Amino acid sequence: xxxxxxxxxxxxxxxxxxxxxxxxxxxxxxxxxxxxxxxxxxxxxxxxxxxxxxxxxxxxxxxxxxxxxxxxxxxxxxxxxxxxxxxxxxxxxxxxxxxxxxxxxxxxxxxxxxxxxxxxxxxxxxxxxxxxxxxxxxxxxxxxxxxxxxxxxxxxxxxxxxxxxxxxxxxxxxxxxxxxxxxxxxxxxxxxxxxxxxxxxxxxxxxxxxxxxxxxxxxxxxxxxxxxxxxxxxxxxxxxxxxxxxxxxxxxxxxxxxxxxxxxxxxxxxxxxxxxxxxxxxxxxxxxxxxxxxxxxxxxxxxxxxxxxxxxxxxxxxxxxxxxxxxxxxxxxxxxxxxxxxxxxxxxxxxxxxxxxxxxxxxxxxxxxxxxxxxxxxxxxxxxxxxxxxxxxxxxxxxxxxxxxxxxxxxxxxxxxxxxxxxxxxxxxxxxxxxxxxxxxxxxxxxxxxxxxxxxxxxxxxxxxxxxxxxxxxxxxxxxxxxxxxxx
Amino acid sequence: xxxxxxxxxxxxxxxxxxxxxxxxxxxxxxxxxxxxxxxxxxxxxxxxxxxxxxxxxxxxxxxxxxxxxxxxxxxxxxxxxxxxxxxxxxxxxxxxxxxxxxxxxxxxxxxxxxxxxxxxxxxxxxxxxxxxxxxxxxxxxxxxxxxxxxxxxxxxxxxxxxxxxxxxxxxxxxxxxxxxxxxxxxxxxxxxxxxxxxxxxxxxxxxxxxxxxxxxxxxxxxxxxxxxxxxxxxxxxxxxxxxxxxxxxxxxxxxxxxxxxxxxxxxxxxxxxxxxxxxxxxxxxxxxxxxxxxxxxxxxxxxxxxxxxxxxxxxxxxxxxxxxxxxxxxxxxxxxxxxxxxxxxxxxxxxxxxxxxxxxxxxxxxxxxxxxxxxxxxxxxxxxxxxxxxxxxxxxxxxxxxxxxxxxxxxxxxxxxxxxxxxxxxxxxxxxxxxxxxxxxxxxxxxxxxxxxxxxxxxxxxxxxxxxxxxxxxxxxxxxxxxxxxxx
Numbered sequence: 017x018x019x020x021x022x023x024x025x026x027x028x029x030x031x032x033x034x035x036x037x038x039x040x041x042x043x044x045x046x047x048x049x050x051x052x053x054x055x056x057x058x059x060x061x062x063x064x065x066x067x068x069x070x071x072x073x074x075x076x077x078x079x080x081x082x083x084x085x086x087x088x089x090x091x092x093x094x095x096x097x098x099x100x101x102x103x104x105x106x107x108x109x110x111x112x113x114x115x116x117x118x119x120x121x122x123x124x125x126x127x128x129x130x131x132x133x134x135x136x137x138x139x140x141x142x143x144x145x146x147x148x149x150x151x152x153x154x155x156x157x158x159x160x161x162x163x164x165x166x167x168x169x170x171x172x173x174x175x176x177x178x179x180x181x182x183x184x185x186x187x188x189x190x191x192x193x194x195x196x197x198x199x200x201x202x203x204x205x206x207x208x209x210x211x212x213x214x215x216x217x218x219x220x221x222x223x224x225x226x227x228x229x230x231x232x233x234x235x236x237x238x239x240x241x242x243x244x245x246x247x248x249x250x251x252x253x254x255x256x257x258x259x260x261x262x263x264x265x266x267x268x269x270x271x272x273x274x275x276x277x278x279x280x281x282x283x284x285x286x287x288x289x290x291x292x293x294x295x296x297x298x299x300x301x302x303x304x305x306x307x308x309x310x311x312x313x314x315x316x317x318x319x320x321x322x323x324x325x326x327x328x329x330x331x332x333x334x335x336x337x338x339x340x341x342x343x344x345x346x347x348x349x350x351x352x353x354x355x356x357x358x359x360x361x362x363x364x365x366x367x368x369x370x371x372x373x374x375x376x377x378x379x380x381x382x383x384x385x386x387x388x389x390x391x392x393x394x395x396x397x398x399x400x401x402x403x404x405x406x407x408x409x410x411x412x413x414x415x416x417x418x419x420x421x422x423x424x425x426x427x428x429x430x431x432x433x434x435x436x437x438x439x440x441x442x443x444x445x446x447x448x449x450x451x452x453x454x455x456x457x458x459x460x461x462x463x464x465x466x467x468x469x470x471x472x473x474x475x476x477x478x479x480x481x482x483x484x485x486x487x488x489x490x491x492x493x494x495x496x497x498x499x500x501x502x503x504x
Numbered sequence: 505x506x507x508x509x510x511x512x513x514x515x516x517x518x519x520x521x522x523x524x525x526x527x528x529x530x531x532x533x534x535x536x537x538x539x540x541x542x543x544x545x546x547x548x549x550x551x552x553x554x555x556x557x558x559x560x561x562x563x564x565x566x567x568x569x570x571x572x573x574x575x576x577x578x579x580x581x582x583x584x585x586x587x588x589x590x591x592x593x594x595x596x597x598x599x600x601x602x603x604x605x606x607x608x609x610x611x612x613x614x615x616x617x618x619x620x621x622x623x624x625x626x627x628x629x630x631x632x633x634x635x636x637x638x639x640x641x642x643x644x645x646x647x648x649x650x651x652x653x654x655x656x657x658x659x660x661x662x663x664x665x666x667x668x669x670x671x672x673x674x675x676x677x678x679x680x681x682x683x684x685x686x687x688x689x690x691x692x693x694x695x696x697x698x699x700x701x702x703x704x705x706x707x708x709x710x711x712x713x714x715x716x717x718x719x720x721x722x723x724x725x726x727x728x729x730x731x732x733x734x735x736x737x738x739x740x741x742x743x744x745x746x747x748x749x750x751x752x753x754x755x756x757x758x759x760x761x762x763x764x765x766x767x768x769x770x771x772x773x774x775x776x777x778x779x780x781x782x783x784x785x786x787x788x789x790x791x792x793x794x795x796x797x798x799x800x801x802x803x804x805x806x807x808x809x810x811x812x813x814x815x816x817x818x819x820x821x822x823x824x825x826x827x828x829x830x831x832x833x834x835x836x837x838x839x840x841x842x843x844x845x846x847x848x849x850x851x852x853x854x855x856x857x858x859x860x861x862x863x864x865x866x867x868x869x870x871x872x873x874x875x876x877x878x879x880x881x882x883x884x885x886x887x888x889x890x891x892x893x894x895x896x897x898x899x900x901x902x903x904x905x906x907x908x909x910x911x912x913x914x915x916x917x918x919x920x921x922x923x924x925x926x927x928x929x930x931x932x933x934x935x936x937x938x939x940x941x942x943x944x945x946x947x948x949x950x951x952x953x954x955x956x957x958x959x960x961x962x963x964x965x966x967x968x969x970x971x972x973x974x975x976x977x978x979x980x981x982x983x984x985x986x987x988x989x990x991x992x
Contacts, residue, residue, distance in 0.1 A: 048628060053582040053613045059628050062573035062643060069574065085550035086557065091579075091617070091648055091665050092601075094541040113580075113606040115617065119599055119652030125541045129579070129603065129617070140536060140547050155550060160579055160647075164607030177579050 023359045025298050033242035037170070037293055044301040044364055046292065047171040056169050056176035060285075063309055063364070064172075067288050068179060070307040072158060074211045075181065075283065078203045079156055084183060087155045092127035093136045101135060101261040107228025108132065111163040113176075129162045134229075134254075134280055137184045138262035145276060147267050148188055152196065156183040172289030173246070173504050180284035186264055186276040190255070193277035197234060197253040200281040204236050204249030207283065212291045213304040213415040214238050215423050216248055217446070219471030219499065224455040227280070231255030237470050237499075238290045239423045243444015245470045245501040246290050251281035289504075295388065295415050301365030302388050304415050305408035310345040312337060312404060313366045315357045317373035329377045333370070333400060340401035362387060367411045368404065386411050388418070427499075433460065433489045436500055440467045446501045450494030452487035460489055461500060469498040511847045513788050521730035525658070525781055532789040532852055534780065535659040544657050544664035548773075551797055551852070552660075555776050556667060558795040560646060562699050563669065563771065566691045567644055572671060575643045580615035581624045589623060589749040595716025596620065599651040601664075617650040622717075622742075622768055625672045626750035633764060635755050636676055640684065644671040660777030661734070661992050668772035674752055674764040678743070681765035685722060685741040688769040692724050692737030695771065700779045701792040701903040702726050703911050704736055705934070707959030707987065712943040715768070719743030725958050725987075726778045727911045731932015733958045733989040734778050739769035777992075783876065783903050789853030790876050792903050793896035798833040800825060800892060801854045803845045805861035817865045821858070821888055828889035850875060855899045856892065874899050876906070915987075921948065921977045924988055928955045934989045938982030940975035948977055949988060957986040 025043060027036035041047050046064035050057030060068070076086070092115060099105045108131040115127040130136065137155065145153055162177045169175060183200060187193040201218060208214040216236040226233040232253040238246045259265070259276040268274050295302040305311045314334055318326040327348060334346040345366070347357050354371075361369060371383040380397040384407055395403045426445025430436045439447045451457060451469065458469045473496075485494040513531060515524035529535050534552035538545030548556070564574070580603060587593045596619040603615040618624070625643065633641055646669045655662055671688060675681040689706060696702040704724040714721040718740040726736045747753070747764040756762050783790040793799045802822055806814040815836060822834040833854070835845050842859075849857060859871040868885040872895055883891045914933025918924045927935045939945060939957065946957045961984075973982040 048631065050578050051582055051585060051624065051627065053584070054578060054580060054615070057578040057580070059578065060576040061632075062575045065575045066573070068576075085554070087550045087553045088548040088556075088648075088667060090538050090542060090545040090547065091650065092542060092545070094539055096541070097539060111607055113603045113615075115601045116604045117614075118601040119654065126605075127542065127601075136539065139539065143536065144549075160576075162579065166607065179576060 023356075023363050025300050025363070029241060029296070029298055033240075033293075034170070036298070040292060040296050040301055041171045046301070049169065049171075056165070058169070058171045058175050060179070064288060066309045067291065067303075067307050068285055071207060071211065071283075071287055072181075075203065075207055076158075078206065079183070082199060082203075083152070084154045084156045086157065088157055088159070089133050089136050089140070091130060091159075093130055093133070095126045095128060097135045097139070098128050101229055101258055103229035103257070108163070111165055113162045113164050130159075131161055131163050132280075132282070133157065133159075133161075133182055134184065134258055135262075138258050138264055138278070141184065141186050141278075142259075142262050142264040145186055145264060145266050148269060151188045151266060151276065152185055152192060154183065154185040154196075156181055170289070170504070172285050172292070178284050178286070180282050182280060182282045185279045186259065187278070188266065188268070188274070188276070190277050193253055193255075193279050196279045197232070197251045197281070200251040200279070201234050201236065201249070204251065204281075204283050207287060208236060208238060208248060208290070209416075211304075211306050212287065212294075213306070213412055213419060214248075214290060214294050215416065215420045217423075217471060217499065219473045221250075222455070222458065222469050222472060222498070223453070224458075225469070227252045227254075229254065229257045231257070234474065235471055237501075238294070239426055239445060239501075240290065240293050240504070241422060243426065243502065245446065245503045246286060247470070247503065248287060248290055249281075249283040252279060254278040254280060286504075294419050296365070297388075299359075300363030302415070303365040303367055304412050305367045306412065308343070308365060308367050310343050310361075310364075310366045311408065312342055312344045312368045312370055313357075313361045314344065314346045314370040314372060315354050315361070316346070316348060317354045317371060319374075322374040322377075325377050326372060326374060330372045333372070333382065333397070336401050337404060340404075342401065342404055368407050386414070388414050431488050436461055436467075436488060437465050440465055440500060440502065444502060446470070446499045448497055448499055449488035450485040451496050451498035452490055452492045453495045454487075454490070457487055457489035458498070465502075467500050467502045470501045470503050471499045472496040511844075511851050513786055513851070517729060517784070517786055521728075521781075522658070524786070528780060528784050528789055529659045534789070537657065537659075544653070546657070546659045546663050548667070552776060554797045555779065555791075555795050556773055559695060559699065559771075559775055560669075563691065563695055564646075566694065567671070570687060570691075571640070572642045572644045574645065576645055576647070577621050577624050577628070579618060579647075581618055581621070583614045583616060585623045585627070586616050589717055589746055591717035591745070596651070599653055601650045601652050618647075619649055619651045620768075620770070621645065621647075621649075621670055622672065622746055623750075626746050626752055626766070629672065629674050629766075630747075630750050630752040633674055633752060633754050636757060639754060639764065640673055640675045640680060642671065642673040642684075644669055658777070658992070660773050660780070666772050666774070668770050670768060670770045673767045674747065675766070676754065676756070676762070676764070678765050681741050681743075681767050684767045685720070685739045685769070688739040688767070689722050689724065689737070692739065692769075692771055695775060696724060696726060696736060696778070697904075699792075699794050700775065700782075701794070701900055701907060702736075702778055702782050703904065703908045705911075705959060705987065707961045709738075710943070710946065710957045710960060710986070711941070712946075713957070715740045715742075717742065717745045719745075722962065723959055725989075726782070727914055727933060727989075728778065728781050728992070729910065731914065731990065733934065733991045734774060735958070735991065736775060736778055737769075737771040740767060742766040742768060774992075782907050784853070785876075787847075788851030790903070791853040791855055792900050793855045794900065796831070796853060796855050798831050798849075798852075798854045799896065800830055800832045800856045800858055801845075801849045802832065802834045802858040802860060803842050803849070804834070804836060805842045805859060807862075810862040810865075813865050814860060814862060818860045821860070821870065821885070824889050825892060828892075830889065830892060856895050874902070876902050919976050924949055924955075924976055925953050928953055928988060928990065932990065934958070934987045936985055936987055937976035938973040939984050939986035940978055940980045941983045942975075942978070945975055945977035946986070953990075955988050955990045958989045958991050959987050960984040961987075
C-alpha cells in the first residue's frame, strides 16, 4: 500500500453496502478477484487466510474434543458415484465442474470436482463400518469445493470455489444422528458467538429447501447490516437415504443387519464474509481481538529529541506483550507520520492501538484506543500485559452488543401477506409469521420481494404457533413460525 | 478390525518390500485405494491424516517463525496462464487434468487442475510487489495438487492427487533468493531428522533434472530399506525466469525497475510414505513418539479377583499421563485378551506399551515395552509422567540410529561404469562417483539398471572432486560428485 489516497474507503457502509464491502475486502488486503477466464474465483491473501486459520483452529479444537477425526478424500468424484444418490445429483448437477481430459487422454468417465463429498465418503464409511462397535463414526475434512454458480461474485459470500470443512458421521439410531446434528449446530453457534462476536439465530430450513436427500437441514443464520440474512453454517440429519444408496449398514448386538443413520455438516469461509461485513465501518476493517492477526499496534510519537526514549519505552512494552502471548506490532517506520499509521492500522482492523509519546513515557502510562469507537483509555505501564486482556474483552463485548442490537431490533412480526411484504420492504431484517408449511406461500413472497423463509425454529426451541392461528399468506391452518428475510 | 487373522502382516519387509508396504498401509488403517475409475487416487484415513497434521504443525511453525504467511490460490489455472512460462507448460502438460465443462456449459478456455501453482501465484505476487520495501514476499499454501502420472499407485509415494505445501517467495537479489532456498531446505531436513527420525542427504538435482524453468533445484533425499532413494522435499531457486514471464518487478532505492528473484519449495505427504517405510516391520507400523497418534497404550492384565485393583491403578496412570500432555490410550476392552491387544497396538505403531498386572500394582511399578525392539523397562509409579518422556527419547534415538546405520552403510564409492552398475545392482543404496556433468553419462547407467543421479552435493557443503579426476562413465574431466541410486 504505497499511496495515501489508497487508504481511504470511499463507499458508505450504510448507503452502498455491496460496494463498500468490496472496497474493504480489497483495500484491507483480504482478497483479489481471480484471473481472466475465471470470474467467480478469488485469491485469499494472507490477512484473510490468517482469519480462516483462527476459525479453523477454534472449530477443529471443538471437533477433536467431541470425537471427530480428520481425513482426506479425493478431489474428484466419478459421475457414476454422484448418480447413486438421486437427489444429490439433481441438486448439484447444474453446478458441477467436470474433468474430461487428463494426461493427454479423454477420460472414459467424467469426474466431478467435488461440490460436496457425501457421494465419495459414504462408500468408504460403508467399508469401515461392520458392527455396532464401529459406531458412531465421525470424519471431517478441511478442503475446498467447487460449485459453478452464475451469480455475481462476492468474496467469501459467493465464489465458485470456497474453503470449508465438511463433517460426515454414521450412527446406530435416528436419535443418535439427531444429537450429532444438534451438537455440530451448537458448535457453529459457538464459532459465531464466542469467536466472531456475531449473535445468530438457529432453526431448520423449510422442507423444500433442505440439502438434497436430507431428513432435516438445520442452520445458524446471521443478520447482516444491510438487513439480509446469511446462512452461516448448516448441519444435516441425512436420515437413512445416503446409507441405503451406499450400503452403509452394520450388524447390531443381535447380529442383525441394520442401515446406519448419517449426518453431514459444514461451515465455510462465508464466516469470514459475515465477520468482515458485520463489524467493519467506513474507515475499513474492524476485527474482534479473538481473531485479529495483530491485536495491538503500538504507534510511537516522537520528535528528534524524544525519539530514543519513546522508542525504548515502546520496545519494552512490545516485548512484554509478546511474552504474554499478545499479537503485537510495533510500527516504528521512520518514513510515515503517526496520522498515516493510525489510518493504515484502522483500515487493517487492529482492535487496540497504543499511542506512546514523551508524556506517556514520563507518566509511565500508555494511551489505548479502541478501534470500533475510538474510545481512549489510559493504562498504567505496570501490569500492562494483564490490562490489555481486559481491553480485548471490552472491545469484544462492544462488537457483540452492537451486532446483537442490530439483530434484536430487526426481528419483527407480521400476520398478513401485505404486512410481510411491507415490513421487509421497509426495514429488511427478519419477519416472523405463522405459516402453513406449503412452498407456494413462500413463493408468493419470493416473487414479490425476493425474500424467502430462511428458517423455522426447531420444535423444541420455540413453539409460538397457538392453536387456531392462520398462515399469514394463505389463511389456512398454520403449522410453523416462518422467519422471512432476504438472504445472501 | 474384527477378525484376528486380519492383524497379521503376511508379507516380508526384507523380501517383498513393495507388497509389505501396501499391506502395512492397509492393515494399519492408513489409506484405501480410490474408487473404480479413479486408479491412482487414495483415501487418507484418520490415522494417516493425523500423521500429516503433525508434519503440518511442525513445518508450519518453522515457516511462521521465519516470515512465511499462508494464503490460498484458486484450484484451477487457465491454460493461457500455464503457457506463459514455457518450461512449466512443457514440464507439466502431459500430466495435467483439465476441466472443460462446468455448470452445463463447455468452457471457452480449458482450466488446469493445479499441478503446482507458480503460474497463478506469480501474477498476483506481481500485483502485490511494487517497491523494494515489499520484499521479501513469502507466501505458502497447504493444498492438494493433481499430476496424472500413469505409473503404478503406491500410497503416499505415487498418487495422482497428493497433499503438500508449496511456498513461493520473491526477493530483491539472487543471493537473497539463494539464502531462502537454503533456509527451506534446512527446514525440510529438520522435519526428517527432528520429527520423523530419518536422516537425509542434501544436495542439488543435476541440471537436466531441475524443476522446469528453475535456476537450481535442491533436494533432501532419504534412503529407504529397499535401497531406493526418495526425493523427500525440494527447494527451488527459480532465478528471474518466472518473474520475467509474469512481470514480477520492483522499484529499487534509486527508483529503477528491477526484476525480482523467486523461489518455490514443497514438501508432500511422501514424507508419510518415507516414515512408514523406514521404521515399520513385519509386525506392522512403527512410529516415533513425536508423531504417533497414541504415544502410550496401557494394557491392563487381570483375573476376575484382580480386575478392580488393576483397572483403578491403570486409570490413575492414564489420567496422570494425559494431564502431562501425553497421548495415551487405556485399552480396557473386556472382550479382547492381552495378547490380541498387544498385536493390534503393535500393528498400529504405538511406540510405548505399558503392561500393568497385579504384580505391577503391588510393586508400584509399570512395565514399559518399546515397540521397535520389544525392550522392556520397569518404571517407578512415582514420577511416571517424567519417566515416560525419557522413554520417548530413547525410542526416538533407537529409530534414528537404525535409519542412520542403514544410510551410512549404503553410501559406496565407484570409479568406473561397471563398478557403479555392479555396486547398485548388488547392494542398492547410493554410489558416489566423479561425473562430467553430462546427461548422457547418467543415461548410460539409467538404461542398464534404472538408477539415476539423485543429487550432487552443494558446492559449499562437499567438494570431493580433486583436480584431475575423471568421470566414472566417460573418462572425461569430472566436475561434480554424483550420487547414483534407484529412486521412487
